[in-house]
Amino acid sequence: MRAAQVTRLDGPDAIELGEVDEPTGDGVVVDVHAAGAAFPDALLTRGLYQYRPEPPFVLGAEIAGVVRSAPDGSHVSPGDRVVGLTMLTGGMAEVAVLAPDRVFKLPDNVSFEAGAGLLFNDLTVYFALTTRGRLQQGETVLVHGAAGGIGTSTLRLAPVLGASRTIAVVSTEEKADIATAAGATDVVLADGFKDAVKELTDGRGVDMVVDPVGGDRFTDSLRSLVAGGRLLVIGFTGGEIPTVKVNRLLLNNIDVIGVGWGAWAGSHPGALTEQWNALESLLSSGKLPAPQPDVFALEEAAAAVASMENRTAKGKVVLRVRD
Ligand SMILES: NC(=O)c1ccc[n+]([C@@H]2O[C@H](COP(=O)([O-])OP(=O)(O)OC[C@H]3O[C@@H](n4cnc5c(N)ncnc54)[C@H](OP(=O)(O)O)[C@@H]3O)[C@@H](O)[C@H]2O)c1
Numbered sequence: 001m002r003a004a005q006v007t008r009l010d011g012p013d014a015i016e017l018g019e020v021d022e023p024t025g026d027g028v029v030v031d032v033h034a035a036g037a038a039f040p041d042a043l044l045t046r047g048l049y050q051y052r053p054e055p056p057f058v059l060g061a062e063i064a065g066v067v068r069s070a071p072d073g074s075h076v077s078p079g080d081r082v083v084g085l086t087m088l089t090g091g092m093a094e095v096a097v098l099a100p101d102r103v104f105k106l107p108d109n110v111s112f113e114a115g116a117g118l119l120f121n122d123l124t125v126y127f128a129l130t131t132r133g134r135l136q137q138g139e140t141v142l143v144h145g146a147a148g149g150i151g152t153s154t155l156r157l158a159p160v161l162g163a164s165r166t167i168a169v170v171s172t173e174e175k176a177d178i179a180t181a182a183g184a185t186d187v188v189l190a191d192g193f194k195d196a197v198k199e200l201t202d203g204r205g206v207d208m209v210v211d212p213v214g215g216d217r218f219t220d221s222l223r224s225l226v227a228g229g230r231l232l233v234i235g236f237t238g239g240e241i242p243t244v245k246v247n248r249l250l251l252n253n254i255d256v257i258g259v260g261w262g263a264w265a266g267s268h269p270g271a272l273t274e275q276w277n278a279l280e281s282l283l284s285s286g287k288l289p290a291p292q293p294d295v296f297a298l299e300e301a302a303a304a305v306a307s308m309e310n311r312t313a314k315g316k317v318v319l320r321v322r323d
Pocket residue numbers: 037038039040120121124144145146147148149150151169170171172175190212213233234235236237238239259260261262308309310311313315316
């Protein structure tokens with residue numbers, strides 16, 4: 001089968017499309033139609049992620065496709081349209097074998113390409129906004145990296161889960177258009193975002209900050225919160241892991257909340273299914289719009305993963321594996 005392989009840890013340019021044996025093992029065998037790409041894929045190509053597989057390995061944490069075979073007693077059958085999580089490699093290939101509890105039926109109204117961009121970010125953001133962030137009706141949510149995977153997911157999910165306003169923070173005007181298309185109420189540029197947010201909210205600030213970027217904007221994010229506001233720590237695409245002077249938390253009753261979706265799913269049996277059931281009903285009822293991914297061909301896997309590293313990705317990045 002064709003697969004996007006990392007053969008040496010030299011970054012996205014070292015991803016090669018090659019012929020490899022189909023995977024074996026117990027589980028649900030899926031003919032993959034599309035595979036999601038996420039920021040951790042870029043880190044994996046350099047051996048910089050917390051999980052460090054030895055090359056050669058096939059990239060890809062999430063897929064959408066059609067079940068070829070499933071173990072007896074599975075909740076899916078051959079021919080079913082599904083999405084699934086590989087946790088964390090093997091998805092950017094024509095065939096993947098997944099643990100049954102990480103495979104979910106894809107609603108008919110969601111395409112394979114949109115489906116391949118769903119799980120990783122939407123499940124993380126759903127968990128972040130509800131379980132960790134305790135989002136309340138009518139709250140205002142600010143999201144950094146708003147034109148990226150986690151960002152666009154937040155812009156789609158926050159209103160459905162009760163937010164009355166979403167403020168997207170992006171680095172360029174082109175990304176502002178992506179954030180607007182994903183549903184942002186307002187968009188501000190990263191440069192000077194604190195003052196822009198202050199003006200937009202008449203000095204009040206926002207109830208919640210969703211932060212997949214970290215870096216040097218962290219303190220201004222804390223300054224942008226209302227008293228009693230929450231900042232959700234999701235990731236560090238900006239490179240630097242910020243530190244916080246905790247007096248800032250005390251002075252304004254601020255919560256800084258860690259979001260480790262993978263760790264939570266790994267230690268809470270049934271959590272993934274519970275999160276997916278909530279997401280699936282929002283998607284199939286049409287309340288939650290499907291993602292509008294930036295689609296690359298499988299042959300372009302290197303460019304697709306590089307677009308996250310070089311900051312040119314336009315929304316969630318997905319690879320088309322077969323037509
Ligand atoms: N905690 C969890 O459970 C969990 C789960 C999933 C993902 N994550 C993490 O969430 C983060 C975002 O993932 P993603 O898939 O949304 O990534 P993405 O699609 O690449 O988006 C990340 C955004 O970060 C911004 N950014 C700022 N500085 C950057 C830099 N130096 N290089 C690259 N991007 C930069 C970019 O927006 P601007 O250019 O507009 O600033 C970009 O759109 C990653 O760190 C990932 O590991 C965490």
